[in-house]
Amino acid sequence: MSTAEAGADLRPSLAANPYTPAELIERLGLAGSAEVRAAAATNPSAAPGLLTELAVDADDAVRRYVAGNASCPPQPLAKLADDEIAQIRVEVAASPAAPAGVIEKLASDADKSVRAAVAGNPRCPRPRLLELATDPEARVRHCVLQNAEAAPDALASAYDPDDFMSRLFLARNPAAAVVSLEVLVNDPDIPIRLAVARNRLASPVLLRRLARDADETVQTAALRHPSCPRPLVIHAASLNDQALRRAVAGNPMCPPAELYQLAADSAAAVRRAAAGNPSVPGTAASLLAGDANAGVRAALAGNPSVPSPLIAALASDDETRVRHRIAFNGTAGPALLAQLAYDGEPNVRAGIARHRAAAAATHRHLLADPAASVIESLAFGSRHEDVLAALAG
Amino acid sequence: MPEDSNPWPVRWIVDARWRDTGFAMLRRALKDDERDFFEKVAADHRIIGFTHFGPFPLNHDAYIPRVKNSSNPKAGWTRPEVKACEAWAHCFRDPGRYLPPDPPRMLISGSDFTDENATWKAAHADGRPAKRWDLVYSCLPTWLNELQKNWDLGKACVLKLADAGARIVIAGRAGVPGLPRHPNIDCVPKLPWSVFMRVTAASRVAFLPNWWDASPCVLPQSLALDVPVLVNRQILGGWKYVTPQTGAFFDDESDVVDAFFALLDAAVHPRDWLVENGYTQDASARRLAAELRALGGSAWLDDLDYAIPADFRRPSA
Numbered sequence: 001m002s003t004a005e006a007g008a009d010l011r012p013s014l015a016a017n018p019y020t021p022a023e024l025i026e027r028l029g030l031a032g033s034a035e036v037r038a039a040a041a042t043n044p045s046a047a048p049g050l051l052t053e054l055a056v057d058a059d060d061a062v063r064r065y066v067a068g069n070a071s072c073p074p075q076p077l078a079k080l081a082d083d084e085i086a087q088i089r090v091e092v093a094a095s096p097a098a099p100a101g102v103i104e105k106l107a108s109d110a111d112k113s114v115r116a117a118v119a120g121n122p123r124c125p126r127p128r129l130l131e132l133a134t135d136p137e138a139r140v141r142h143c144v145l146q147n148a149e150a151a152p153d154a155l156a157s158a159y160d161p162d163d164f165m166s167r168l169f170l171a172r173n174p175a176a177a178v179v180s181l182e183v184l185v186n187d188p189d190i191p192i193r194l195a196v197a198r199n200r201l202a203s204p205v206l207l208r209r210l211a212r213d214a215d216e217t218v219q220t221a222a223l224r225h226p227s228c229p230r231p232l233v234i235h236a237a238s239l240n241d242q243a244l245r246r247a248v249a250g251n252p253m254c255p256p257a258e259l260y261q262l263a264a265d266s267a268a269a270v271r272r273a274a275a276g277n278p279s280v281p282g283t284a285a286s287l288l289a290g291d292a293n294a295g296v297r298a299a300l301a302g303n304p305s306v307p308s309p310l311i312a313a314l315a316s317d318d319e320t321r322v323r324h325r326i327a328f329n330g331t332a333g334p335a336l337l338a339q340l341a342y343d344g345e346p347n348v349r350a351g352i353a354r355h356r357a358a359a360a361a362t363h364r365h366l367l368a369d370p371a372a373s374v375i376e377s378l379a380f381g382s383r384h385e386d387v388l389a390a391l392a393g
Numbered sequence: 394m395p396e397d398s399n400p401w402p403v404r405w406i407v408d409a410r411w412r413d414t415g416f417a418m419l420r421r422a423l424k425d426d427e428r429d430f431f432e433k434v435a436a437d438h439r440i441i442g443f444t445h446f447g448p449f450p451l452n453h454d455a456y457i458p459r460v461k462n463s464s465n466p467k468a469g470w471t472r473p474e475v476k477a478c479e480a481w482a483h484c485f486r487d488p489g490r491y492l493p494p495d496p497p498r499m500l501i502s503g504s505d506f507t508d509e510n511a512t513w514k515a516a517h518a519d520g521r522p523a524k525r526w527d528l529v530y531s532c533l534p535t536w537l538n539e540l541q542k543n544w545d546l547g548k549a550c551v552l553k554l555a556d557a558g559a560r561i562v563i564a565g566r567a568g569v570p571g572l573p574r575h576p577n578i579d580c581v582p583k584l585p586w587s588v589f590m591r592v593t594a595a596s597r598v599a600f601l602p603n604w605w606d607a608s609p610c611v612l613p614q615s616l617a618l619d620v621p622v623l624v625n626r627q628i629l630g631g632w633k634y635v636t637p638q639t640g641a642f643f644d645d646e647s648d649v650v651d652a653f654f655a656l657l658d659a660a661v662h663p664r665d666w667l668v669e670n671g672y673t674q675d676a677s678a679r680r681l682a683a684e685l686r687a688l689g690g691s692a693w694l695d696d697l698d699y700a701i702p703a704d705f706r707r708p709s710a
Contacts, residue, residue, distance in 0.1 A: 008523040012595075016525065016579075035519065042579060064582055068567050087582055090568040113534075113568070120570025142536065146570035164455040165536045172545055172571075189455075191604075195545050217627075217645070224647060250647040273647055299651055302557055321658045328558035328654075347658060351558075376523040380560070 008372060010391055012039035013379035020388050022047040028392060034059045041065035048073045060085050067091035074099050086111040093117035104128060112137040119143035126151055133157035138165075145169035152177055164189065171195035181206055190215050197221035204229045211236070220247035227253075234258055242267045249273035256281045268293040275299035285310055294319040301325035312336055320345045327351025334359045346371035354381025363387040400427035402474075403434055405706040406441065406685075409678070409699035413706040415439060416685060418482070420503075421446035422457055423474050435477050439690070442478035442496075443702070444485065444630065445503055447541065447605045450475045451491055455540055455605075480688055482681070484608040484630025499684040502608035502630055503702055505677035509617035509667060515587040516594035516618050526562040526579070528554060528623070528653070529596035531611055533565035533583055541606040543625065548573055549646040550602055557650045562596060564589055594618045598640075598656060603628050613672055616640075616663040623653055638666040674701065 011028045014020050016039040025046070030037050040046055041054045042065045055066045055076035066072055067080045068091040081092045081102045086109075092098055093106040094117040107118045107128040112135075118124050119132040120143035133144045133154045144150055144158035146169050155176065160166045161183075170176050171184045172195040184196050185206050196202055197210045197218050202225060210222035211232050222228055223236050224247045233251055236244045237258040248254050249262040250273040263274045263284035274280060275288045276299040288300045289310050294317075300306055301314045302325035315326050315336055326332055327340055327348050337358040343349055346369075352358055353366045354377040363382045366374055367390055379391050402423055406416040417438040423431055434440075447456045452469035469475060470493045481492045482501040492498060516522070530551060532542035548571070551561050555577035566572055567582040584592060593599060599615035601624045608630030615622050622640035624631065635642055638661055643652035667673065671680065682700040 008521050009519070010523050013523050013525045018576075042581070044576075061584075061588070064567075068580070068582065087568075091582065094568040094570075116534075117568040120568075122570075139534075139536075143570050148571060164453075165539065168455075168540070168545075191455075191540070191545070198545055198549055220645065220647075246647060269648065272651055276650065295651055295655065298654060302650070302654070321654060324658055325654055330558060354560075373524065376525075379523060380525050 008376065009035075010376065010379040011036045013376065014388060014392055015039035016043050017380050017382070017388065018043055018045040019383035019385070020045075021385055022050065024385070024389055024392055025050065034062060037062045038065050042069060044069065044071050046071060052076045055080055060088070064088050064091055067095065070095065070097050072097055078102055081106060086114055089114045090117045094121055096121075096123065098123070100125065107132060112139055116140045116143040120147050122147060122149040124149075126154070129154045130157065138163070142166065142169050146173060148173060148175050150175050155180075164192075167192050168195055172199055174199060174201040178203060178206075185209050190218060193218045194221055197225060202227060208232060216243055220244060223247040224251050226251065230255065237262055242270060245270045246273045250277055252277060252279045254279065256284075260284045260287075263287050268296055271296045272299045276303055278303065278305045280305060282307060289314060294321055297322045298325045302329050304329055304331040308333065315340060320348065323348045324351060327355060330357070332357060334362070338362045341365055346373050349374045350377040353377035356381070356383055358382075360384040360387065364390075367391070399704070400424075400430050402427060402446075403431055404443075405703050406681070406700050407703040407706045408682075408697065408701075411703060411705070411707045413438075414685070414697060414700055415691065415693075416441055416700070418443045418702055419474055419478055421449045422452075422469065422472055428474075431474055435474075439479055439688075440474075440477045441685075442475065442481040442483075442492075443503060444481070444483045444491070444607045446607060448491055448629065449607070450478075450481075450493065480684075482684070484633075486632060497688065499681075500633070501677065501681055501684065504608040504610045504613050504631060505672050505680075506674045506701055507610065507613040507617055507667075507672065508674045509664070512590055512614050512617040513664075516590040518587065519591075522591055522595040524595055524597055525560070526592075526596040527559040527657075528561045528598045528600040529564065529593050529615075529620075530561060530600040530602070531564040531589065534569045538565070541603055541609075543602045543604040543606075546604070546625065546645065547600070547602040550600070550643075550649040551578060553646050553650050554600075554653060557654075559650075559653060561600070562592060564592060590614065590618065593620055596620060598623050598653065601625060601628065601631070603631075605629055606631065613667060616667040616672075619662075619664040621656055621659075621661045621663050623649070623656055634667070634672065636666065637661075639663045675699075677701075 012035050015028055015036050025040050028036050038061050041062050051066050051072050054062050057063050067088050090113050093114050106114050116139045119140050132140050141158040171192050181196050204227050207222045207225050207228045213219050233248045236248045246269050249270050265271050272295050275296050285306050298321045301322045324347050328351050337352050341352045341362045350373040353374045363384050402421045404418045406414050408414050417434050418441050420443050450469045451466035480497040482499050484502040485491050488498050532538050532544050552573050555575040560577045562579045564581050565583045567580050572580050599620050599622045604627050612631040624635050626642040641652050641656045643649045678699045678701040682697045686694050
């Protein structure tokens with residue numbers, strides 16, 4: 001049964017599934033299909049022998065996928081660093097698995113896209129990165145500015161304040177110096193300020209300023225940031241502005257009292273954001289489980305922090321979208337998943353078919369499902385060898 | 394007669410037999426080395442502005458580096474090539490904000506000319522692909538794509554979606570710094586068009602966090618593959634394709650997960666909608682011809698019933 005219905009080939013999904021055993025991948029007909037070999041080359045659990053074999057594949061795309069696979073062993077990766085196709089060398093240059101010697105060599109590659117990939121690799125040696133920061137090609141310098149491990153001297157060399165993209169890349173880089181970000185929060189362009197507001201390491205001082213930005217998208221991004229000062233979050237929770245209340249309702253650092261208040265907000269969008277917040281208090285979750293709005297209940301059903309009894313209660317919800325979210329909730333247990341495997345809606349059963357916590361018996365039951373979406377989900381998502389073998393035929 | 398060396402901003406408008414209609418299109422502001430070619434074309438063609446490049450015809454220093462007066466974007470209207478446009482085919486919700494006030498306007502984009510059958514065939518040449526991903530997002534590693542495809546928002550959303558259990562394939566980001574590492578996210582390189590169409594067909598939803606994007610072709614191409622779209626509400630162009638039958642809008646990373654799951658459960662018919670609403674190559678060519686006829690000025694225009702942007706042309710009709 002390698003096809004769910006006429007024309008739907010399951011072999012690429014099976015070849016890419018990290019739980020498909022090596023011997024089963026070998027049986028999928030690798031020799032006859034570049035698409036299947038390409039899928040196997042992306043598999044993070046692919047056997048080193050298979051990746052070594054695929055590293056010399058005649059098909060450029062297959063070699064490219066091998067080079068991009070973080071599990072690729074050093075030896076084939078070193079060989080691919082000499083590939084005549086520049087895009088394959090790009091993959092090697094960006095790989096977290098690339099040996100230091102290979103990165104050093106590719107730092108002086110004639111192709112700018114290869115040097116750019118080296119410049120963006122967090123493992124690029126500091127002296128090489130400093131050289132690349134003054135590369136004549138803007139793309140290379142831009143990649144230095146995106147390197148989250150770049151030292152201040154490299155970022156300073158690569159930076160051009162008159163270049164819009166240069167400002168954008170620095171604004172989003174968690175390695176950017178505080179003094180640089182302090183300038184960028186006053187940039188006239190919204191995308192630059194927005195990038196600072198989304199910067200993982202933006203300081204509370206900067207976020208305080210951005211939370212009062214003239215542009216609402218910048219304000220809301222700052223209010224969603226976990227480092228946004230608590231008094232600002234508390235203040236925004238009480239404002240007569242739905243967009244701002246929605247933003248803080250989604251902030252995982254929003255205090256419990258405010259989250260409880262937002263869980264009873266008059267706007268469904270605000271309650272929905274509270275329902276999806278990983279820090280939603282149990283009392284607020286109980287309130288939200290009885291919400292009249294199905295979207296709110298669905299958001300709660302997808303929240304992995306919600307206590308199991310509430311999730312179990314939501315599994316009987318009349319709305320498909322609520323049960324559907326449980327099928328995607330990573331903390332749903334095998335018993336609940338087994339129950340939902342009999343759901344009348346194919347979308348719900350398809351969710352169970354890919355759920356990593358579903359028992360083998362549940363997935364075996366779904367092998368006979370009439371819906372193509374269910375069978376296709378088993379092929380890429382099941383972790384049970386006998387189920388995958390049955391699909392491979 | 395292939396004319397691939399023509400500068401990117403200038404394209405011909407041809408009829409059904411690929412003959413020159415006497416119209417040409419301007420797709421962005423000219424660089425110095427493109428001006429001579431444009432002037433030769435403009436000498437014997439009527440120029441229609443097409444909004445294909447960010448906020449063009451407005452100036453912005455992201456698009457026209459070192460323009461220095463980006464605080465006055467409407468200075469872009471004073472460019473000679475912009476003044477040469479006698480009408481504007483545009484993609485904007487609010488055309489008055491972007492276009493010069495006087496010339497006639499038509500809501501037509503290059504993306505309207507999607508060949509729905511060629512798109513379908515490209516994706517299904519080896520049979521229908523099984524669905525392997527929930528969302529596909531394309532963002533090539535060029536500054537233009539970084540900006541237009543809105544990588545900052547895209548990355549934030551993709552991580553939220555992956556945490557919520559969705560499987561995402563990102564095309565074009567391989568080798569680019571700052572990729573989100575997550576077991577539910579596959580990053581693939583820039584793909585040949587037919588392979589990318591197959592990857593799109595193997596996805597349940599096409600994800601477009603795009604912002605300053607003047608109607609991306611990938612949007613109607615996804616619809617042609619019967620794949621619904623999840624689109625940033627702020628997208629410059631392409632919003633007209635987003636309806637309850639084809640997809641949904643989202644605002645930011647705080648509502649993208651809910652919007653995605655709601656879309657998965659919605660009854661959508663993207664390909665049927667695309668065809669029924671005239672966003673196919675032939676229907677759009679008839680619509681553009683009608684708009685050109687309405688401009689008047691030439692007796693022979695009365696017979697023009699098909700007009701399409703093209704990279705090459707045959708001698709005039």
